[in-house]
Amino acid sequence: MDYSVFQCPKKIIYGKDTVNFIGSEAAVFGNKAMIVTGKHSSKKTGALDKVYYSLKDQGIDPVIFNKVESDPSVITVREGVKAGKKEKVDFIVALGGGSAMDAAKAISMAIGNGGDILDYEKVQPKTYGIPIIAVPTTAGTGSEVSKFSIITDTERKIKMLISSNFIIPEVAILDPLLTMMMPPQVTAATGMDAFTHAIEAYISKAAQPMSDTFAIKAIKIISSNISRSVLKGDIEAREKMLLGQMYAGLAFSNASTALVHSMSRPLGAYYKVPHGMANAILLTEVMKFNRASCAERFKVIAEAMGENVEGKSVREASLIAVDTIKSIFLETGLPVSLKEVGVDKDNFRKMAEDAMESKTTALNPRKPTVEQLVEIYEKIY
Numbered sequence: 162m163d164y165s166v167f168q169c170p171k172k173i174i175y176g177k178d179t180v181n182f183i184g185s186e187a188a189v190f191g192n193k194a195m196i197v198t199g200k201h202s203s204k205k206t207g208a209l210d211k212v213y214y215s216l217k218d219q220g221i222d223p224v225i226f227n228k229v230e231s232d233p234s235v236i237t238v239r240e241g242v243k244a245g246k247k248e249k250v251d252f253i254v255a256l257g258g259g260s261a262m263d264a265a266k267a268i269s270m271a272i273g274n275g276g277d278i279l280d281y282e283k284v285q286p287k288t289y290g291i292p293i294i295a296v297p298t299t300a301g302t303g304s305e306v307s308k309f310s311i312i313t314d315t316e317r318k319i320k321m322l323i324s325s326n327f328i329i330p331e332v333a334i335l336d337p338l339l340t341m342m343m344p345p346q347v348t349a350a351t352g353m354d355a356f357t358h359a360i361e362a363y364i365s366k367a368a369q370p371m372s373d374t375f376a377i378k379a380i381k382i383i384s385s386n387i388s389r390s391v392l393k394g395d396i397e398a399r400e401k402m403l404l405g406q407m408y409a410g411l412a413f414s415n416a417s418t419a420l421v422h423s424m425s426r427p428l429g430a431y432y433k434v435p436h437g438m439a440n441a442i443l444l445t446e447v448m449k450f451n452r453a454s455c456a457e458r459f460k461v462i463a464e465a466m467g468e469n470v471e472g473k474s475v476r477e478a479s480l481i482a483v484d485t486i487k488s489i490f491l492e493t494g495l496p497v498s499l500k501e502v503g504v505d506k507d508n509f510r511k512m513a514e515d516a517m518e519s520k521t522t523a524l525n526p527r528k529p530t531v532e533q534l535v536e537i538y539e540k541i542y
Contacts, residue, residue, distance in 0.1 A: 165369035167415050168326055170295075170306055173333045175404065177396075180211045180336040183254065183294060184219035190292045190331070191251020195224045197241060197265040198256040203227075206342040208298050212256055224248045226268075229257065232313045232320070232429050232436070233264035238278045241268035245291070252292040255330065258351065259302030259311075259436065262295055266310040266328040269293050273327075278312060282321045286328075295330035298339045300390070300402040301351025301437055303358055303410015305333040313430060320426040322520055329414070335407060337400040345391050348402075349493035352387040354437030355406035356489070357444050359383060360462060361419040362412035364455050366524045372416035379409035380465040384485075388492040419526070421447045423519035424534060427512035434502045441495050442502070445487040446541050452479050454527035459483070499542045509538040 174182055187194060194216055196209065203209040204227070216223045226241050245253070245268055255265030269290030271278050295305035304310075310323040343351070359379035362372055382405030390398040424447065425439035434442075452459055459479035463470050466485050470478035496502050513534035516522060522529070 167371040170330050170333045175335040179334050184215035186332050188219050193222045193250045195245050195250040196254045198227050198261050199229050203256050208339050229261050229264045233260050234313045234315050238267045242271045245272050255295045258299035259304045262304035263310040267312050270328050289327045293330040294332045296334045299351045300340050300406045301354040303406050306410040307414035318430045320430045337403045340399050349391045349495050350437035353441035355409045356383045357440040358413040359409040362416040364458050364526050365416045365419050368416045372412045375408045376412035377465050379405045384466040417524050418521050423516040423522040427515045432504050446537050448483050451527050506542050509535045
């Protein structure tokens with residue numbers, strides 16, 4: 162029997178000042194919450210205080226776990242699990258960018274299922290973790306609506322992809338005002354991350370009709386607004402980018418990503434290149450590699466980005482898609498080469514071998530070899 166399954170949070174709340182709804186939404190989950198967030202930014206922007214007092218106003222006791230670093234580690238997750246168990250928290254509020262979301266999901270899963278986070282590298286959890294309310298402060302990862310968590314094992318220098326329907330947040334609250342403090346480079350990197358999510362979800366072997374709908378909607382919104390959000394950063398562009406990245410999150414959560422993500426994870430694990438920036442640098446060259454294997458889908462992507470492909474052959478339209486993706490990337494002002502972000506070319510083969518082992522490589526529309534991945538890394542060095 163041929164069928165598809167589409168999963169998402171039970172509730173998504175979107176709009177200005179919706180951060181104030183956290184307390185009322187949280188009341189059904191218990192009386193004690195752990196706010197999982199980064200070390201500085203949410204406090205600096207005032208987002209942490211808004212969440213904290215919204216919970217307090219509903220009689221909920223908030224505990225703050227603000228130790229999440231960029232690319233959260235196994236060690237940080239273990240600390241969060243220990244803190245959550247000690248405080249006997251009923252649920253988690255994940256506040257921040259993708260790192261805070263990823264850490265919160267892993268902490269939730271380990272508290273609910275027991276054991277160590279490493280136990281779930283290749284084994285699915287048996288049940289739900291404690292509930293999560295996800296509140297993004299960046300517009301890019303889509304993690305507030307997805308079933309994925311990326312946790313870095315610093316000892317082995319690998320990024321573990323944890324995938325489970327049991328870690329999808331119960332509620333996602335998207336307040337565009339919380340994204341207004343993002344600096345241009347973060348806006349660019351997170352925006353390109355979302356753009357990559359949408360494109361890869363659409364060309365993934367696991368794509369399905371519902372994920373396609375959200376992927377194409379995301380491509381339309383993000384391609385039209387990412388440059389404006391970086392260069393001007395006005396509230397209208399921020400609102401659209403937050404909505405677009407959420408659509409992309411729904412798409413890739415159900416269709417997965419592909420080769421760009423497989424190749425970007427070693428960049429973060431070995432050289433601490435921010436995830437969105439790594440995706441951005443890789444995207445155009447990987448799309449060139451994939452284009453011929455799904456040219457018709459690339460034609461649809463070109464149309465979604467506003468390109469006029471009337472009268473063009475599928476091949477011509479697919480080439481236009483690649484050129485447009487590249488031009489959008491260049492407008493962000495992000496680094497364009499691996500050398501610029503401190504990557505050592507002598508490590509390309511090891512990185513390629515790691516990428517080949519990634520789950521998302523199997524869903525790429527074109528099957529690569531290690532040598533081809535090394536060649537891609539070399540082309541963008």
